[in-house]
Amino acid sequence: NAGVMQNPRHLVRRRGQEARLRCSPMKGHSHVYWYRQLPEEGLKFMVYLQKENIIDESGMPKERFSAEFPKEGPSILRIQQVVRGDSAAYFCASSQTLPSRGGSSTDTQYFGPGTRLTVL
Amino acid sequence: SQKIEQNSEALNIQEGKTATLTCNYTNYSPAYLQWYRQDPGRGPVFLLLIRENEKEKRKERLKVTFDTTLKQSLFHITASQPADSATYLCASEAAGNMLTFGGGTRLMVKP
Numbered sequence: 001n002a003g004v005m006q007n008p009r010h011l012v013r014r015r016g017q018e019a020r021l022r023c024s025p026m027k028g029h030s031h032v033y034w035y036r037q038l039p040e041e042g043l044k045f046m047v048y049l050q051k052e053n054i055i056d057e058s059g060m061p062k063e064r065f066s067a068e069f070p071k072e073g074p075s076i077l078r079i080q081q082v083v084r085g086d087s088a089a090y091f092c093a094s095s096q097t098l099p100s101r102g103g104s105s106t107d108t109q110y111f112g113p114g115t116r117l118t119v120l
Numbered sequence: 121s122q123k124i125e126q127n128s129e130a131l132n133i134q135e136g137k138t139a140t141l142t143c144n145y146t147n148y149s150p151a152y153l154q155w156y157r158q159d160p161g162r163g164p165v166f167l168l169l170i171r172e173n174e175k176e177k178r179k180e181r182l183k184v185t186f187d188t189t190l191k192q193s194l195f196h197i198t199a200s201q202p203a204d205s206a207t208y209l210c211a212s213e214a215a216g217n218m219l220t221f222g223g224g225t226r227l228m229v230k231p
Contacts, residue, residue, distance in 0.1 A: 112163050113162055
């Protein structure tokens with residue numbers, strides 16, 4: 001059973017270009033989360049999606065960032081007109097069920113290996 | 121505002137000793153806490169979940185406690201090994217049931 005897959009693993013972009021990060025959740029998981037991790041910092045929640053729906057985007061910058069999880073295919077995190085401050089590791093996670101207050105084994109999040117974005 | 125914090129200083133211990141990492145939270149009462157392991161260049165790996173009504177949880181050499189009075193969770197690795205060297209993250213649910221993570225504590229186990 002393949003885990004969460006992310007590609008590319010490393011992405012280099014020049015300022016002003018677009019970055020597209022892809023995430024394929026674990027088989028049977030329909031809930032996807034994106035996180036950003038800056039060097040020497042913890043993971044920061046960005047957005048939570050279910051198939052074709054954005055459920056919570058409270059952690060995502062309002063401008064230049066967008067996310068989608070189409071009916072078919074991987075989830076995409078898109079960053080337009082990248083700036084140096086966007087350089088970070090971007091992690092995707094997936095879960096079988098939606099997050100619950102009590103926390104159950106089925107809403108445990110499984111993380112992908114991350115995409116390391118470098119903006120020159 | 122809700123905060124979840126870990127000691128940012130690295131913890132260095134000798135092989136065979138017990139490593140104890142701390143996670144503190146303020147201004148909220150999470151229903152559960154989770155602990156993850158993260159190796160350099162990799163994504164976090166889920167280790168344990170402990171709920172607010174559980175005092176202690178064990179898994180092999182790992183033990184987690186949850187003290188709602190102290191607003192703290194302790195993560196113990198007994199008989200530590202160099203292979204346990206990694207960054208350990210604690211996390212809890214925040215608004216909207218999304219996960220919020222502490223900054224992580226790096227553990228170095230020396231042979």
